[in-house]
Amino acid sequence: MRLVMLGLPAAGKGTQGRLLSERYGIPHVSTGSMFRDAMRAQTDLGRRTRAFIETGELVPDGLAVEIVEERLKKDDCRRGFLLDGFPRTVEQAESLEVTLAKMNISLDAAVNIQISEAEAIRRIANRRVCAQCSSTTQVTPGGAEVCDECGGPLVQRPDDNEETARNRLLVYLAQTQPVVDFYRKRGLLVPVNGLQPVEKVFAQIIQRLSRLDLPKRANGNGRATGITGVMS
Ligand code: AMP
Numbered sequence: 521m522r523l524v525m526l527g528l529p530a531a532g533k534g535t536q537g538r539l540l541s542e543r544y545g546i547p548h549v550s551t552g553s554m555f556r557d558a559m560r561a562q563t564d565l566g567r568r569t570r571a572f573i574e575t576g577e578l579v580p581d582g583l584a585v586e587i588v589e590e591r592l593k594k595d596d597c598r599r600g601f602l603l604d605g606f607p608r609t610v611e612q613a614e615s616l617e618v619t620l621a622k623m624n625i626s627l628d629a630a631v632n633i634q635i636s637e638a639e640a641i642r643r644i645a646n647r648r649v650c651a652q653c654s655s656t657t658q659v660t661p662g663g664a665e666v667c668d669e670c671g672g673p674l675v676q677r678p679d680d681n682e683e684t685a686r687n688r689l690l691v692y693l694a695q696t697q698p699v700v701d702f703y704r705k706r707g708l709l710v711p712v713n714g715l716q717p718v719e720k721v722f723a724q725i726i727q728r729l730s731r732l733d734l735p736k737r738a739n740g741n742g743r744a745t746g747i748t749g750v751m752s
Pocket of ligand 1: 552
């Protein structure tokens with residue numbers, strides 16, 4: 521299964537991406553996480569991307585395309601992959617198409633998790649990340665700021681502050697929304713209602729993906745087989 525996840529910030533791309541990657545046995549490739557890791561490790565990539573990420577702007581297309589291309593060449597992507605946070609511009613979507621064509625493969629679907637802008641703002645304000653295990657959760661005002669999974673301390677992502685978050689929404693609407701139309705025109709768009717509980721969103725995605733015409737791609741238990749059939 522080869523997927524991209526689309527949706528406003530905090531729509532649930534990361535959460536659903538993790539669940540889907542487990543379900544299909546494919547790597548969850550998050551460009552945002554790769555950039556944050558590079559910033560933490562203070563690599564050259566981290567230094568070149570920090571200012572964009574801290575202000576909620578997109579990092580230049582060239583950098584995003586390069587790290588994704590490198591990642592897709594790794595062996596674990598041969599069975600499929602899930603891209604979370606990429607492509608974010610039509611230029612990135614076009615580059616991805618060219619890269620995949622060179623590899624003789626194509627995407628199966630672009631899952632678009634739909635939530636309102638008001639809901640995105642509410643979720644971003646309440647979003648916390650575990651400093652220990654990196655899992656993401658929603659907190660209620662005054663609630664415990666401790667991770668349910670591992671008991672680690674919960675922190676707010678620096679780019680989840682109100683000003684940066686508002687800019688990320690504007691950037692999404694201006695630069696990433698056209699990517700939704702890009703995939704709609706190619707018949708790859710799978711829209712899902714992101715305003716439901718996590719399990720229901722997941723069930724809806726699985727149900728819609730199971731209806732795709734992927735005859736030889738997955739075996740009975742839904743796990744990828746490594747057969748690289750190409751869907752038109
Ligand atoms: P995310 O974790 O997906 O919300 O991404 C966090 C930030 O990383 C974004 O606000 C952008 O600054 C940057 N970023 C992540 N993916 C991309 C991409 N495909 N193109 C450009 N910038 C990106």
